[in-house]
Amino acid sequence: MKCSAPPAVRGRPREFDPDVALAAALRVFWTRGYEGASMAELTEAMGITKPSLYACFGNKEALFRKALDLYERDKLAYVGAALEAPTARGVAERLLRGALATHCGTSDPHGCLGVISTVACTNEVESIRAHVAARRASSEAALVERFKRASAEGDLPEGIDPAAMASCVTTVLQGLSVKAQDCACRSELEGAVDSFLSIWPSR
Amino acid sequence: MKCSAPPAVRGRPREFDPDVALAAALRVFWTRGYEGASMAELTEAMGITKPSLYACFGNKEALFRKALDLYERDKLAYVGAALEAPTARGVAERLLRGALATHCGTSDPHGCLGVISTVACTNEVESIRAHVAARRASSEAALVERFKRASAEGDLPEGIDPAAMASCVTTVLQGLSVKAQDCACRSELEGAVDSFLSIWPSR
DNA sequence: GAACCTATATACCGCTCGGTATGAAATGCT
DNA sequence: AGCATTTCATACCGAGCGGTATATAGGTTC
Numbered sequence: 317m318k319c320s321a322p323p324a325v326r327g328r329p330r331e332f333d334p335d336v337a338l339a340a341a342l343r344v345f346w347t348r349g350y351e352g353a354s355m356a357e358l359t360e361a362m363g364i365t366k367p368s369l370y371a372c373f374g375n376k377e378a379l380f381r382k383a384l385d386l387y388e389r390d391k392l393a394y395v396g397a398a399l400e401a402p403t404a405r406g407v408a409e410r411l412l413r414g415a416l417a418t419h420c421g422t423s424d425p426h427g428c429l430g431v432i433s434t435v436a437c438t439n440e441v442e443s444i445r446a447h448v449a450a451r452r453a454s455s456e457a458a459l460v461e462r463f464k465r466a467s468a469e470g471d472l473p474e475g476i477d478p479a480a481m482a483s484c485v486t487t488v489l490q491g492l493s494v495k496a497q498d499c500a501c502r503s504e505l506e507g508a509v510d511s512f513l514s515i516w517p518s519r
Numbered sequence: 520m521k522c523s524a525p526p527a528v529r530g531r532p533r534e535f536d537p538d539v540a541l542a543a544a545l546r547v548f549w550t551r552g553y554e555g556a557s558m559a560e561l562t563e564a565m566g567i568t569k570p571s572l573y574a575c576f577g578n579k580e581a582l583f584r585k586a587l588d589l590y591e592r593d594k595l596a597y598v599g600a601a602l603e604a605p606t607a608r609g610v611a612e613r614l615l616r617g618a619l620a621t622h623c624g625t626s627d628p629h630g631c632l633g634v635i636s637t638v639a640c641t642n643e644v645e646s647i648r649a650h651v652a653a654r655r656a657s658s659e660a661a662l663v664e665r666f667k668r669a670s671a672e673g674d675l676p677e678g679i680d681p682a683a684m685a686s687c688v689t690t691v692l693q694g695l696s697v698k699a700q701d702c703a704c705r706s707e708l709e710g711a712v713d714s715f716l717s718i719w720p721s722r
Numbered sequence: 723g724a725a726c727c728t729a730t731a732t733a734c735c736g737c738t739c740g741g742t743a744t745g746a747a748a749t750g751c752t
Numbered sequence: 753a754g755c756a757t758t759t760c761a762t763a764c765c766g767a768g769c770g771g772t773a774t775a776t777a778g779g780t781t782c
Contacts, residue, residue, distance in 0.1 A: 484712075510680075510683060
């Protein structure tokens with residue numbers, strides 16, 4: 317088997333890099349939401365024409381799903397890393413600070429693409445909502461497991477229900493995403509995060 | 520001056536009740552968001568035709584603003600009432616429980632119309648975002664003042680910044696609105712609220 | 723070079739969007 | 753009765769939407 321080196325493509329070679337184009341599409345979806353992003357805006361940002369987009373990515377929904385994959389892989393990596401913090405409080409702090417950095421930074425659009433998609437998508441694109449909801453559910457389930465472990469390790473006070481506490485943390489995370497979209501000032505959100513962490517129950 | 524009793528309207532009388540129609544429009548906006556609500560869906564839900572809608576309410580944006588007024592008057596009354604609770608914790612609890620009842624009930628659409636409008640509105644309808652943001656800002660400012668008073672009264676621990684704590688509470692509120700839209704199960708959100716209140720700093 | 727394959731560019735499709743012109747129907751005023 | 757005025761119902765408007773047909777340009781393989 318010698319199928320490597322030059323991919324040996326037949327026909328005219330593609331003039332754009334799909335990864336670069338997908339990253340550009342992600343920024344548009346992140347800024348406008350799924351329905352707010354028009355094909356015209358997408359193609360312009362990606363620097364390609366509509367037939368090229370459809371040939372390479374399928375259709376708008378398939379493009380969005382690929383963008384969502386990229387988003388979770390690149391921008392939501394902090395979530396997985398946060399779960400490995402040694403204490404429950406450390407997990408919460410990494411999650412909240414990571415959300416602050418990701419959704420309220422200077423180089424990327426503000427807010428969370430998942431939240432935007434969940435809140436904004438209506439009518440026909442319910443499949444996207446379901447897709448995003450499923451991912452979030454699995455992410456929250458992992459946090460619940462992590463907090464159950466923390467509870468067993470005596471890392472959370474006995475009166476605290478791990479699952480409810482995980483739900484509380486994700487609630488704050490999603491609230492931060494909403495506020496990041498219109499407040500624009502990171503300092504206020506940092507205050508909210510600091511407050512939440514300051515009332516975190518000590519073991 | 521005898522200008523009362525019969526309004527003495529000239530011309531063909533209107534065949535629908537604007538208040539009822541506006542309430543129906545509110546439900547549509549609440550469910551679909553501003554951009555997701557089409558004029559066809561609105562007119563059908565309101566039981567009137569498009570010319571009647573435009574004659575009575577102006578245009579889609581004006582209709583939305585009137586619906587937003589109705590929403591805040593009818594559905595967000597608990598916010599003002601919450602501020603009159605005797606303690607800061609009581610204020611927070613009334614706000615959170617009120618949000619739960621309003622955004623996660625059985626008779627109304629789930630989620631918060633303000634959050635939906637902020638997150639979903641893109642492009643041209645930025646004026647609506649600004650309008651909603653201004654209202655939320657004034658609401659949050661009132662909460663900050665209330666917490667400052669609580670702090671002065673020794674109702675909040677000294678290490679807690681009232682403004683940051685207010686921001687934290689509104690963050691949770693908005694997070695609840697997001698979760699209410701896709702989780703559907705109120706019990707989980709009650710757990711999040713209970714957790715938050717259970718870690719509330721005692722004076 | 724010829725055959726073949728694939729990406730590009732342009733123009734176009736049907737559809738839905740928010741918004742409106744037009745004429746008929748229903749009331750109060752005189 | 754007849755007129756003025758306002759609402760109602762139907763049909764329509766231009767614009768933008770997601771998606772595509774067609775033809776040309778740019779490559780590899782033989």
